[in-house]
Amino acid sequence: MNVLITYASAHSGTRAIAHLIGERPRSRGLHARVGPMNEGEDLSRFDAYILGSAIHGGSRPPTTATTFADEHRAEFADRPVRLFDVDLARALVAVAATPGGTT
Template sequence: MSNILIVYSSVHGQTRKICAYLEQKLIALGNQVQAASISDDIDLAEFDKVIIGASIRHGKHNPVVYDFIEAHQDALEKKPSSFFSVNLVARKPLKNTAETNPYMQAFMDKSPWLPALAEVFGGNLNYPSYGIVDRSIIRFIMWMTKGPTAADTNIEYTDWLKVDSYADNIDQLSLES
């Protein structure tokens, strides 16, 4: 049993939803789990493992993700830790792994911390819930990438079986991983 922290940066809520799901899965595996927003005041010393989940907005992870990593890099490197990215590009079969997803690759290039375990999950495309600016930008990006553009589109691309597998991998994660 481990005491696990899940830290998230979520814009439209899908990353938080994935974190809540992971929390329940990891508890069911016998762990103690706490989920917290990346902007919360968090003491990593209290936890055995740390997971960071972050969504993409307009092609980038939130700068606070990198600030958090920089502030806690020493602790992250001394504990079994993981990072996952939630983005709509991961809906595509050739871009749905940590090795093939351009946002994960950009994260790995920019981050001073290299997690022991990395994963990507497809996000949720929900045009009706977006403000006009986000809706317009995302529809344009989807048009360019041959994705859905109908204004009433609401599609969840998260592969929950993949999230289950990720939870199992986190449960087994150790410093030697």
């Protein structure tokens, strides 16, 4: 099985998390390609997709992510798709609210 883990990221946080996610299918003997969302990507060679995006302060995903999802809607219709988002601002607030947490 070929899995595409792709991401839209303004900084390196989402990219790093996508690479960590990519380790899971590889540890199970699957082929996983991890890379940024590209407009011209041939998705037909993948059997499953994991899409990720940075979400800054709960805002909408970047245009790159929404455009990619819209353009590949047909491919996603008949294959497994999972999503992840990264909001480091919310994560820091949660850590600060935890007793003993620091930022």
